[in-house]
Amino acid sequence: MLKEYIKGRLPAIDEALDRFLPLTNYPSHIFEAMRYSVFAGGKRLRPILLMAAAEAVGKSGSAFINVACGMEMIHTYSLIHDDLPAMDNDDLRRGKPTNHKVFGEAVAILAGDGLLTEAFKVMLAQPNVAPEILVTVVGEIAAAAGAMGMVGGQTIDLMAEGKTIDGETLKRMHQAKTGALFKAAIRSGARLAGASGVKLAALTEYAEQFGLAFQITDDILDVVGVEEKIGKPLGSDVKNNKVTYVSLYSLEGAKKMADEAVDRAINALDDFGDEATILRDFVHYLVNRDS
Amino acid sequence: MLKEYIKGRLPAIDEALDRFLPLTNYPSHIFEAMRYSVFAGGKRLRPILLMAAAEAVGKSGSAFINVACGMEMIHTYSLIHDDLPAMDNDDLRRGKPTNHKVFGEAVAILAGDGLLTEAFKVMLAQPNVAPEILVTVVGEIAAAAGAMGMVGGQTIDLMAEGKTIDGETLKRMHQAKTGALFKAAIRSGARLAGASGVKLAALTEYAEQFGLAFQITDDILDVVGVEEKIGKPLGSDVKNNKVTYVSLYSLEGAKKMADEAVDRAINALDDFGDEATILRDFVHYLVNRDS
Numbered sequence: 180m181l182k183e184y185i186k187g188r189l190p191a192i193d194e195a196l197d198r199f200l201p202l203t204n205y206p207s208h209i210f211e212a213m214r215y216s217v218f219a220g221g222k223r224l225r226p227i228l229l230m231a232a233a234e235a236v237g238k239s240g241s242a243f244i245n246v247a248c249g250m251e252m253i254h255t256y257s258l259i260h261d262d263l264p265a266m267d268n269d270d271l272r273r274g275k276p277t278n279h280k281v282f283g284e285a286v287a288i289l290a291g292d293g294l295l296t297e298a299f300k301v302m303l304a305q306p307n308v309a310p311e312i313l314v315t316v317v318g319e320i321a322a323a324a325g326a327m328g329m330v331g332g333q334t335i336d337l338m339a340e341g342k343t344i345d346g347e348t349l350k351r352m353h354q355a356k357t358g359a360l361f362k363a364a365i366r367s368g369a370r371l372a373g374a375s376g377v378k379l380a381a382l383t384e385y386a387e388q389f390g391l392a393f394q395i396t397d398d399i400l401d402v403v404g405v406e407e408k409i410g411k412p413l414g415s416d417v418k419n420n421k422v423t424y425v426s427l428y429s430l431e432g433a434k435k436m437a438d439e440a441v442d443r444a445i446n447a448l449d450d451f452g453d454e455a456t457i458l459r460d461f462v463h464y465l466v467n468r469d470s
Numbered sequence: 471m472l473k474e475y476i477k478g479r480l481p482a483i484d485e486a487l488d489r490f491l492p493l494t495n496y497p498s499h500i501f502e503a504m505r506y507s508v509f510a511g512g513k514r515l516r517p518i519l520l521m522a523a524a525e526a527v528g529k530s531g532s533a534f535i536n537v538a539c540g541m542e543m544i545h546t547y548s549l550i551h552d553d554l555p556a557m558d559n560d561d562l563r564r565g566k567p568t569n570h571k572v573f574g575e576a577v578a579i580l581a582g583d584g585l586l587t588e589a590f591k592v593m594l595a596q597p598n599v600a601p602e603i604l605v606t607v608v609g610e611i612a613a614a615a616g617a618m619g620m621v622g623g624q625t626i627d628l629m630a631e632g633k634t635i636d637g638e639t640l641k642r643m644h645q646a647k648t649g650a651l652f653k654a655a656i657r658s659g660a661r662l663a664g665a666s667g668v669k670l671a672a673l674t675e676y677a678e679q680f681g682l683a684f685q686i687t688d689d690i691l692d693v694v695g696v697e698e699k700i701g702k703p704l705g706s707d708v709k710n711n712k713v714t715y716v717s718l719y720s721l722e723g724a725k726k727m728a729d730e731a732v733d734r735a736i737n738a739l740d741d742f743g744d745e746a747t748i749l750r751d752f753v754h755y756l757v758n759r760d761s
């Protein structure tokens with residue numbers, strides 16, 4: 180069911196991303212570089228979550244394709260910049276050479292900048308939404324991606340290198356670094372579809388637990404995952420002396436925490452019926468994934 | 471008159487930027503890095519132009535302080551990234567160490583990313599404007615800063631390194647790299663203040679000529695400027711073999727082109743009265759500046 184759901188939505192997302200980043204634009208070189216990473220095999224988790232959240236509120240998710248794709252562009256820019264030599268210095272991403280390995284460092288920096296900026300252009304051109312809703316939704320996405328969100332989390336991560344951090348700081352870092360954008364995707368889908376009050380609060384709780392489960396699972400996969408599927412060497416966290424949920428709480432402890440987060444995510448959807456089936460399936464799929 | 475005008479608006483701009491980027495936010499380190507460059511002595515040209523354009527349409531420019539400051543934040547992010555080792559590799563900016571010299575490359579990349587993202591957050595929180603106007607104005611700013619605007623111009627510039635380019639390409643590069651953001655600042659001020667039709671078209675023409683005059687003057691100053699005032703060594707364009715308006719058209723030719731652009735900018739304001747005095751003074755000041 181979930182696989183079919185994802186499979187059904189991917190073509191529309193890819194078609195829209197293709198349309199939003201046409202190679203015919205001038206200068207084509209920067210569009211080439213942006214497209215390289217956008218079409219490098221990402222799972223489109225954020226746009227699909229946004230659509231699924233809209234559908235849990237009873238609207239068609241594909242109506243909000245602009246905001247959905249904007250979130251994918253923001254996610255992609257963050258990967259390009261994270262991989263840079265001055266940051267994580269990664270040569271491979273999903274088994275392919277990273278952006279700066281193909282286009283050089285300068286163009287990779289610009290490709291990231293370009294994707295982040297184009298994301299806002301694309302999101303603000305979202306049709307079918309009252310402007311006052313769009314303004315608050317895109318503003319919330321900016322906050323989630325900004326200096327107290329994703330960029331802030333990346334900063335905390337950088338500063339924690341080689342240091343011991345406690346569980347509270349680890350959680351706070353991940354909430355900012357990846358959790359905030361997941362939460363924004365789910366809340367945006369819900370708000371664009373007209374949710375407010377109790378429903379929005381429930382989906383917000385779901386989103387927070389989803390993000391937590393996602394990150395713990397990420398740490399677990401770095402230890403027990405399948406290298407070919409992840410597309411990068413396993414054990415990089417241990418090698419880089421990184422504090423993770425596994426290093427802090429052991430593999431068993433981390434698995435238990437992930438399961439608890441999944442339960443809380445599912446419970447948050449108690450007042451929803453079948454329209455939230457995809458969101459429920461999603462969080463189960465998430466902790467059972469192998470990449 | 472112009473000097474007093476600028477002096478009168480600077481405190482409100484700086485106060486707002488201080489408010490939009492509070493050091494008390496978590497993590498404070500990224501705010502420290504962003505603030506370092508935001509408060510490094512910029513002339514605040516873009517926010518002041520935005521305010522002056524709003525005033526030419528009969529509204530108080532300070533009503534639009536969010537969008538005005540957002541433009542300064544976008545401009546500042548672009549300087550931080552331009553200065554990076556992989557880009558222009560500059561150690562000094564306005565006589566001070568560049569962001570990556572103080573905070574390191576990784577944090578400088580993040581500070582740029584953070585400023586760009588926070589800019590959209592701040593702009594979308596602009597009060598006193600109908601949401602449908604705000605959506606189109608901020609969307610236009612994103613387009614001007616994006617892959618066909620500022621980021622695109624930077625890409626053209628990178629790819630032109632060590633190559634000969636013609637006058638048409640030089641103009642196109644500058645239109646994208648700096649012109650687009652000036653134009654967006656002036657048009658945003660006008661649209662936020664309610665301008666449309668003939669008035670908006672006139673201010674758009676003014677903006678385009680302003681941008682052209684600005685860039686030609688920049689090239690001239692690199693040859694005949696006062697080093698201490700510019701804050702970086704003169705002659706860097708010649709040293710770096712850069713094609714400029716001076717190298718293509720001679721110093722005299724470039725001065726003539728700048729004067730002609732100024733005339734066209736002034737003529738574009740023919741239908742405006744005293745309310746556009748500041749905009750007129752601005753373009754004169756621009757070509758007679760020494761830094």
